[in-house]
Amino acid sequence: MVYKRIIPCLDVKNGRVVKGVKFEGLRDLADPVEMARYYNESGADELVFYDITASFEGRKLFTDVLRAVASEIFIPLTVGGGIESLEDFDRVLKCGADKVSVNSGAIKNPNLIYEAAKRYGSQCVVLSMDVKRVDGRFCVFAKGGRLNTDLDAIEWAKRGESLGAGEIVLNSIDTDGVRGGFDLEMLRAVGDVVTIPLVASGGAGCMEDFAELFKLDRVDAGLAAGIFHTKKVGIRELKEYLKRQGVHVRVE
Amino acid sequence: MIAVIDYGVGNLFSLTCSLEFLGFESVVTNKREEILAADKIILPGVGAFGDAMEKLKEAGLVGILREQAGAKPLLGICLGMQMLFDKSLEFGEHEGLGLIPGVVAPLSEDIDKSMKIPHMGWNRLDIVKDDPIFKYFKDGEAVYYVHSYYAKDCEESVLAGSEYGATVPGLVRRGLTYGMQFHPEKSGGAGLRLLKAFAEI
Numbered sequence A: 001m002v003y004k005r006i007i008p009c010l011d012v013k014n015g016r017v018v019k020g021v022k023f024e025g026l027r028d029l030a031d032p033v034e035m036a037r038y039y040n041e042s043g044a045d046e047l048v049f050y051d052i053t054a055s056f057e058g059r060k061l062f063t064d065v066l067r068a069v070a071s072e073i074f075i076p077l078t079v080g081g082g083i084e085s086l087e088d089f090d091r092v093l094k095c096g097a098d099k100v101s102v103n104s105g106a107i108k109n110p111n112l113i114y115e116a117a118k119r120y121g122s123q124c125v126v127l128s129m130d131v132k133r134v135d136g137r138f139c140v141f142a143k144g145g146r147l148n149t150d151l152d153a154i155e156w157a158k159r160g161e162s163l164g165a166g167e168i169v170l171n172s173i174d175t176d177g178v179r180g181g182f183d184l185e186m187l188r189a190v191g192d193v194v195t196i197p198l199v200a201s202g203g204a205g206c207m208e209d210f211a212e213l214f215k216l217d218r219v220d221a222g223l224a225a226g227i228f229h230t231k232k233v234g235i236r237e238l239k240e241y242l243k244r245q246g247v248h249v250r251v252e
Numbered sequence B: 001m002i003a004v005i006d007y008g009v010g011n012l013f014s015l016t017c018s019l020e021f022l023g024f025e026s027v028v029t030n031k032r033e034e035i036l037a038a039d040k041i042i043l044p045g046v047g048a049f050g051d052a053m054e055k056l057k058e059a060g061l062v063g064i065l066r067e068q069a070g071a072k073p074l075l076g077i078c079l080g081m082q083m084l085f086d087k088s089l090e091f092g093e094h095e096g097l098g099l100i101p102g103v104v105a106p107l108s109e110d111i112d113k114s115m116k117i118p119h120m121g122w123n124r125l126d127i128v129k130d131d132p133i134f135k136y137f138k139d140g141e142a143v144y145y146v147h148s149y150y151a152k153d154c155e156e157s158v159l160a161g162s163e164y165g166a167t168v169p170g171l172v173r174r175g176l177t178y179g180m181q182f183h184p185e186k187s188g189g190a191g192l193r194l195l196k197a198f199a200e201i
Helices: A032-041 A056-070 A086-093 A104-108 A111-120 A153-163 A184-191 A207-213 A235-244 B013-022 B032-037 B049-058 B062-069 B188-200
Strands: A005-013 A016-018 A047-051 A077-080 A099-102 A125-134 A137-142 A147-152 A167-172 A198-201 A219-224 B002-005 B026-029 B040-043 B074-077 B085-088 B100-106 B119-124 B142-147 B149-152 B158-164 B166-174 B177-180
Touching (some): A005 A032, A005 A198, A005 A235, A016 A032, A032 A047, A047 A056, A056 A086, A056 B013, A086 A111, A099 A111, A104 A111, A104 A137, A111 A125, A111 A153, A125 A153, A125 A184, A137 A184, A147 A153, A153 A184, A167 A184, A184 A198, A184 A207, A207 A219, A207 A235, B002 B013, B002 B032, B013 B026, B013 B188, B026 B032, B032 B062, B049 B062, B062 B074, B100 B166, B119 B166, B142 B166, B142 B188, B149 B166
Parallel strands (some): A005 A047, A077 A099, A099 A125, A125 A167, A167 A198, B002 B026, B002 B040, B040 B074, B074 B177, B085 B100
Antiparallel strands (some): A005 A016, A137 A147, B100 B149, B119 B142, B166 B177
16 A cells, blocks of 8 residues: 655745745745755655746746756655646656646646646646635635635546546645644545545644544645744654554655 | 666656766667667656557667667666566557566556556565565665556566555566666665665676
């Protein structure tokens, strides 16, 4: 049986990791290569890089960063942020990415999922969804959680799978940053309608949150940023704890 | 010098980086003289079996791989491993390199329908038969898989396997020819150590 995965997520802006980072005296910025090395050494199962830069120069810098990370970190890498075309897929895959995550680009053009799956295989295409409750319904948001697309999350997940997505990252806007635990209700609702691997994101605050998360059979991985970056939770300690809790995790 | 066979299939970036990281010289090539001059050969590959074999034929590499396989260590990775076998049943029937007896068949037909295809993720690799390739590897360490087809009827060549509804041959060997179904270049420290052992054979 494959192991449940623990995935740190790095938001990269203009070549630096941002978002609540307290690394080696750096307050809010860190070197992505250095952080990737740290996560690699502490037993992360996979790394996710989101490019949140807007400028062309920033994008170019991101490509360099990605290549630098991929040349010395030998675990699967997922890359997302601003992916809108097959050319974008090509660009990041050539820098050593193994999977490419689409979000707003796929909402604008759902066929991107189909085309990318056909060219690179489903295992390469990750559908990332930012979801929030609106009037008792799970709604998909675009543009980094700022725009309500009015798409129903359950329908969008099903459609993504049928178009060829190989994995879904479900980010709950409602629990994101709150550190009160993952959005189990939302995960259950989406997990019930798709069969592809499901990655939970948003809300991790402590080790116990991951133990609760993995009680849901349908969840294959837990993704987090803040609690790992601040070293509030260490990957190795987390995995040893989960193993003691009976969760099937890879402990090096 | 390790010749990494380039026949237009898949991304060789991580593989060549991992060899460099380990301190081994490699050359990405489809040239006969470079393959002949190399001490070892790695045959990578992703995608569909039939297409890949076709590309290998177009590149004129089938003969030299068959001939060199007896002379120096050869490692097939993922689809590259599957191509070492006699044939594959992926989208019809396709002849492989025939270096290891066995057939490549869809995993979905042999495992429970509730199990996800592809077999993707980290899985433990259990040693069946000891070998120098395990010089730096601890029995039961995890490796990273992404595949929908697997090798069958090859029991005598299996060195290690992983459980996924069926026993998936993870590492096989016949003579100087090795095959890894998982991606050693994506399997963290364990994968690098397997590559190191191969490079030192």
